[in-house]
Amino acid sequence: MTPASVLCLFFVFLVPLAAAGLSLINTGLGRSRSAAHAMLASLCVMAVAAIAYSFCGFAWQGFAGGAAHSLHVAGKEWNWIAAEPLFLRGRLLDGSPASLAVLLQMLSAGLAALIPLGSGADRWRLGASCASAALLAGWTYPLFAHWVWGGGWLAQLGANYGLGHGFLDAGGASCIQAVGGLTALSVTLILGPRRGKYPTYGTPAAIPGYDAVAVLLGCFLTLLGWLGLNAAGAILFTGAEPGRAVLVAANTTLSAAAGVLATVAITGVRFGRPDASLCANGWVGGLVASSAVCAFVTPAAAVAIGLVAGVLVTFTVAYIEWPLSIDDPGGAISVHAASGLWGVLALGIFARFPDHVSGQWLAQVVGVATLIGFVLPLTYSLNWLLNRLYSQRVAPEGERQGMDLYELGAGAYPEFVTHNEEFTQQ
Amino acid sequence: MKLLGVLLLAAGWAIAVAAVVLLKTAPERGAFVVAGIGVEVLGLVLVVRAHQPAKGEGE
Numbered sequence: 001m002t003p004a005s006v007l008c009l010f011f012v013f014l015v016p017l018a019a020a021g022l023s024l025i026n027t028g029l030g031r032s033r034s035a036a037h038a039m040l041a042s043l044c045v046m047a048v049a050a051i052a053y054s055f056c057g058f059a060w061q062g063f064a065g066g067a068a069h070s071l072h073v074a075g076k077e078w079n080w081i082a083a084e085p086l087f088l089r090g091r092l093l094d095g096s097p098a099s100l101a102v103l104l105q106m107l108s109a110g111l112a113a114l115i116p117l118g119s120g121a122d123r124w125r126l127g128a129s130c131a132s133a134a135l136l137a138g139w140t141y142p143l144f145a146h147w148v149w150g151g152g153w154l155a156q157l158g159a160n161y162g163l164g165h166g167f168l169d170a171g172g173a174s175c176i177q178a179v180g181g182l183t184a185l186s187v188t189l190i191l192g193p194r195r196g197k198y199p200t201y202g203t204p205a206a207i208p209g210y211d212a213v214a215v216l217l218g219c220f221l222t223l224l225g226w227l228g229l230n231a232a233g234a235i236l237f238t239g240a241e242p243g244r245a246v247l248v249a250a251n252t253t254l255s256a257a258a259g260v261l262a263t264v265a266i267t268g269v270r271f272g273r274p275d276a277s278l279c280a281n282g283w284v285g286g287l288v289a290s291s292a293v294c295a296f297v298t299p300a301a302a303v304a305i306g307l308v309a310g311v312l313v314t315f316t317v318a319y320i321e322w323p324l325s326i327d328d329p330g331g332a333i334s335v336h337a338a339s340g341l342w343g344v345l346a347l348g349i350f351a352r353f354p355d356h357v358s359g360q361w362l363a364q365v366v367g368v369a370t371l372i373g374f375v376l377p378l379t380y381s382l383n384w385l386l387n388r389l390y391s392q393r394v395a396p397e398g399e400r401q402g403m404d405l406y407e408l409g410a411g412a413y414p415e416f417v418t419h420n421e422e423f424t425q426q
Numbered sequence: 427m428k429l430l431g432v433l434l435l436a437a438g439w440a441i442a443v444a445a446v447v448l449l450k451t452a453p454e455r456g457a458f459v460v461a462g463i464g465v466e467v468l469g470l471v472l473v474v475r476a477h478q479p480a481k482g483e484g485e
Contacts, residue, residue, distance in 0.1 A: 074447050161446055189477040198479050325478045359452060365459050366442055372466045373439025377432045380473070 001095035004235070004242045008100050011232035011245070015107040018225020019046055022114045024218030025284065029209035029277055029330045030121035033402025036412035041117055041129050048130045049110035049137035057109055058091070059084040061142035063098040064151035064237075076160045078153045082146050101236050105145065108176050108229070109137035115180030118330020119188040120392075123399055126407050128392035135382045136183055144375055145175040149237045154370065157363045164360025165353065167367040170238050170248070171230035171291030173343035178371050179379070181337025184328070186380040191393050193327030195400075204322050207329065212276040219260075219283045226252050226287045234295035244295055251294040252287065255306030259286020259339075262310025270314075278314055281331040285313035288336055289343035296351035305346045309339045341368050427476040434469025438462045 001009070023042035030038050062068055062082025071078040084091070093099040113133035120129060147154040148169055158166035169175060198204050209215060230252050231245040240248070263282025267275040286306035293305055316334035320326045326333065345368060348361030386392065398406035405411060445458030 076447075157446065163446070189473065192477070193479055324474055326474065362446075362452065362456055362459060365456070365463070366446055369439055369442035369459060369463050369466065372463065372470065373435050373437075373442065376470070377435045380432065 005095045005097075005100065007242050007245070008097075008232055008235050009095070009103075011228040011235070012100060012104045012107065014228025015104065015111070015225055015232070017221045018229055019107070019111050019114055021218040021221030021223075021225055022111065022118075022284075024214045024221065025280060026114070026118040026121060026330045026332075028211040028214035028218065029118065031207065031402065032210035032413060033404055033411060034122045035210065035404065036410070037126065037403035037407055038117065038121060039412075040408065041124070041126050042114055044126065044130050045113045045117060045133040046110035048133045049113040050106050052134040052138035053106050053109040053142065055087050056138050057142040058082075058088060058102055058105060059086050059142075060139070061105060061146045062150040063101050064149070064155070066098070066150070068146075068151065077156070079151055079156060080147070080153060081143065082150050097236055100232070101149075104229075104232050104236060105142075108145075108172055109141050111172075111229075112141050112176045112180035112183070113137050115177070115332050115336045116184040116187045118332035119184035119328045120191055121329040122194050122403060123191055123394050124187065125392060125394050125398075126403075128386065128390060131386055131390060132183070132187065132383055132392070135386065136179070136379065140183070140375065140379050140382065141175065141179055143378075144179055144370075147370070148175050148367070154363075154367055157366060158357070158359075162359055163363035163366070164348075164357045165363070167363045168238065168296065168347055168351070168360070169233075169292045169344060169367070170240070170295040171226070171233040171252075173288060173290075173292035173340045174367055174371060176229075176340075177288045177291060177336045178340030178344065179375055181333055181335070181340055182371060182376045183379045183383070184330075184332035185326075185337060186376065186383045187392070188326055188328050188333065189380070190383050190387050193325065194329070195396065197327045198325055204325070204327075209277050209329070212280075215277060215280045219280050222284055222287055223253065223256060226256070226291070230291055230294045233291070238295055240295045247299075248294040250299055251297060251302035252290045254299050254302040255290035255294075255309065256283050256286040258303045258306030259283055259289070259310035259313070262307045263314050266311060266314045277331075278317060281313050281317060281335050282310040285309040285335045285339040288339040289346060291340070292343035293347045293350060296347060296353070298350075298352075301346075301350040305343065305350065308346070309342055312338050312342055341371065344368055344371075427472050431469045431472030431474075431476060434472060435466050436469075438464070438466030438469060441465060 154167035289309035348364035442462030
């Protein structure tokens with residue numbers, strides 16, 4: 001392995017920390033009586049996603065320059081899906097860029113599948129979340145990721161139609177975050193709100209998360225994970241030199257910092273004091289927005305992008321809850337879908353390339369149109385079909401008891417000790 | 427309304443992609459791609475409204 005491959009492998013090894021951070025955030029923003037369920041669901045979803053992606057995901061995503069199916073439209077080649085063998089057959093996992101991409105994608109698919117768990121908290125059955133994760137990691141994610149990172153038609157918009165360098169996304173603001181966020185929107189719409197969230201009279205009930213410390217600890221872990229994700233993505237998918245990882249790390253950190261400070265300021269002014277859960281969302285929103293742009297913008301631009309992400313998250317969280325009446329306990333739609341789409345657009349606005357090509361903004365807008373107009377209907381339809389075959393929402397009794405007791409048979413925080421003597425003496 | 431919303435989402439995407447393929451100049455392409463996103467937003471509004479819970483549902 002070359003030193004660059006070793007460095008890239010180190011970055012990939014950081015990615016599970018992003019998953020740990022997101023799991024803690026999702027769990028902390030839910031209710032304590034569903035805490036063990038939320039963490040177990042995160043673990044199971046990562047497991048299902050890794051296997052589904054290995055089984056068929058990489059076969060459909062591929063790697064730029066690999067085997068693929070193409071259509072010919074108006075004299076141009078439209079590369080729409082890869083044609084690799086199933087279950088990684090014939091793929092040498094030897095430290096080559098393609099093998100590092102397999103490993104990164106296996107973890108990234110899990111990261112995308114974790115995102116909807118925040119939206120479905122307190123009412124999404126474990127089996128249904130695993131089935132939904134299999135659909136996401138086995139089909140939706142690889143298809144769109146092929147278009148962006150596998151040499152697909154979005155990546156070729158530059159070569160075929162003169163739109164800048166084609167659609168660009170270094171760390172997965174579109175492929176991972178927006179795809180996961182739009183799936184979260186679909187799942188939330190299909191599941192419906194938690195019981196008691198929208199009463200007959202008055203404004204929606206506030207159902208605060210049970211553990212702000214877990215949420216904020218999760219934020220620190222996500223930073224480490226995102227540093228790895230963005231640096232590995234920039235090297236593997238945009239051809240950045242390993243030394244550029246320093247710029248990537250600086251931009252990622254600055255964007256997150258600006259995102260959280262924007263949220264602290266806004267919530268401080270609106271509510272009289274900062275709101276911990278919204279500030280955590282602002283932090284992750286800044287990280288998400290940085291994923292697209294981290295390798296292409298200056299640190300000053302990264303701060304501006306993070307600031308906008310923080311503002312966007314704060315206002316979309318409120319707007320989604322009311323008046324749209326979408327119950328998203330983890331704020332995943334705002335944090336991952338809205339900030340992801342903003343990051344993609346921000347690349348078209350702020351990125352500067354040495355060759356001064358034009359039309360990059362239009363390539364990015366076409367990418368956004370594809371996410372909203374293709375990925376959202378696809379993931380909505382798949383989850384709707386799944387819901388017809390296997391009800392995704394837990395029974396009313398499960399919501400009353402809490403997901404821990406109802407689906408796992410035990411709570412996360414039992415407040416009693418059972419001694420054997422109590423049974424043997426009777 | 428859900429189906430109409432989903433169809434509008436897909437139609438907006440088709441407009442955006444068709445604009446890139448069929449049109450030649452950047453302003454024309456830009457205008458039609460943005461129009462396509464406008465159609466998508468309309469579809470998104472319909473899908474969301476179709477799922478809005480009735481007042482007091484599930485209390």
